[in-house]
Amino acid sequence: MNKPVKPSTFEPTPNNLEPFWMGFTPNRAFKQRPRMIARAKDMHYYDLKGRAILDGSAGLWCSNAGHCRDPIVNAIQQSAAELDFAPTFQYGHPKVFELASRITTMAPDDLNYAFFCNSGSEAADTALKIALAYHRARGEGTRTRLIGRERGYHGVNFGGISVGGMVANRKWFGAMLAGVDHLPHTYNRKEQAFTRGEPTWGGHLAEELERLVTLHDASTIAAVIVEPMAGSTGVLPPPKGYLKKLREICTKHGILLIFDEVITGFGRLGHAYAAERFGVTPDLLTFAKGVTSGTVPMGGVLARQGIYDAFMNGPEHVIELFHGYTYTGHPMAAAAGVATMDVYRDEKLFENAKALEETWADAAFTLQGNPLVEDIRTMGLVAAIDIKPVDGKPGLRAYKAMENAFHDIGLLIRITGDTIALSPPLMITKNQIEEIFMEKMPKVLASVSSL
Numbered sequence: 001m002n003k004p005v006k007p008s009t010f011e012p013t014p015n016n017l018e019p020f021w022m023g024f025t026p027n028r029a030f031k032q033r034p035r036m037i038a039r040a041k042d043m044h045y046y047d048l049k050g051r052a053i054l055d056g057s058a059g060l061w062c063s064n065a066g067h068c069r070d071p072i073v074n075a076i077q078q079s080a081a082e083l084d085f086a087p088t089f090q091y092g093h094p095k096v097f098e099l100a101s102r103i104t105t106m107a108p109d110d111l112n113y114a115f116f117c118n119s120g121s122e123a124a125d126t127a128l129k130i131a132l133a134y135h136r137a138r139g140e141g142t143r144t145r146l147i148g149r150e151r152g153y154h155g156v157n158f159g160g161i162s163v164g165g166m167v168a169n170r171k172w173f174g175a176m177l178a179g180v181d182h183l184p185h186t187y188n189r190k191e192q193a194f195t196r197g198e199p200t201w202g203g204h205l206a207e208e209l210e211r212l213v214t215l216h217d218a219s220t221i222a223a224v225i226v227e228p229m230a231g232s233t234g235v236l237p238p239p240k241g242y243l244k245k246l247r248e249i250c251t252k253h254g255i256l257l258i259f260d261e262v263i264t265g266f267g268r269l270g271h272a273y274a275a276e277r278f279g280v281t282p283d284l285l286t287f288a289k290g291v292t293s294g295t296v297p298m299g300g301v302l303a304r305q306g307i308y309d310a311f312m313n314g315p316e317h318v319i320e321l322f323h324g325y326t327y328t329g330h331p332m333a334a335a336a337g338v339a340t341m342d343v344y345r346d347e348k349l350f351e352n353a354k355a356l357e358e359t360w361a362d363a364a365f366t367l368q369g370n371p372l373v374e375d376i377r378t379m380g381l382v383a384a385i386d387i388k389p390v391d392g393k394p395g396l397r398a399y400k401a402m403e404n405a406f407h408d409i410g411l412l413i414r415i416t417g418d419t420i421a422l423s424p425p426l427m428i429t430k431n432q433i434e435e436i437f438m439e440k441m442p443k444v445l446a447s448v449s450s451l
């Protein structure tokens, strides 16, 4: 179904761009020089004129299977025609049960249950709520404290920003949840610069959790939430031994460990989940993005057997968990999810990500030595390139790099501060990896060198 790429008839003008208040975007700068995407196929986006743009970031870290893949498109179309909506409060429909079974079967240990929502932010808040309710259900209602980590990102809802460690999110909205504390982040450029995979320095930082337990007492702490590899705050792979140590300390003190796998889930690090890659099983695991390869909004939480069991008490006709969304397990999202899992399995996309990890890192590290590049970090099919900020104008060089990459070089990148993050669809080839790092990225960097 490779359709010819036709130019769009939409002409951006100040009038028709103005009404959309864009999120996480400098609206005025965007509307002066809009980066408009008209369509997508496989590894490419196409702008309004039909010009191809290589997708270096899987959209927003989500289009892991590539774009507009036939099996997923067909499943969504069929679902829209067959079952537009069905409630999953008190009723059910086949696809959502099928998807729950598929994604829990892929998960390690006894992560046997899937609770669905519609985004990564909802997934984070759902996991925090399940953690609080779990302790209460077991008669340990004093465990209400939640522990996040500096430079953590858990979406934009009030729970997520409270445990998150993204300064702007916290400063602007207040960290509304009381009784939250934070572990230190694990990045230290002096000790870790230009590391591939897990840095050897920093495992000891997990011990900070013991300090927080001593400070607050374990009986007040419900859960610790971390991204196994922090993504949105600049790609921070976990130091060697760090996650295992966190697991040990949580287990020792009866604290739940939550992995936010919204980015790392579904193949990004060469495994179904980062939990598998690192050999560490959390009690709750959040997912979104790659579950439908970004095609239909969906998120969710995987829970271990013991968590689910703790709720299955009381009279059988009474609701066990007072939580859910109208669109929990939406039929179209569930159908997209099942078809996405088929594509991952049939095309061995997680295996492809794993097989290409070294090629990807080798290619990324060819940028080391470029005078603008201050650090490079890689893991799975993810790379972060920290570039030198313009004096007194943090973020400007990366913003201009993104503009030029899109308009002049034909590459979609993601930026955060002065970090360029790359995380392509998992169907990428060796040639396309070389195209990103050896052909396009040097041009992108050259285009901002004189700022």
Ligand SMILES: Cc1ncc(COP(=O)(O)O)c(C=O)c1O
Residues within 6 Å of the ligand: 118, 119, 120, 121, 122, 124, 153, 154, 155, 156, 227, 231, 232, 260, 261, 262, 263, 288, 289, 299
């Ligand atoms: C780790 C993590 N958690 C949560 C979220 C929020 O997901 P969403 O934007 O779907 O709400 C993100 C988004 O990038 C994320 O990276």
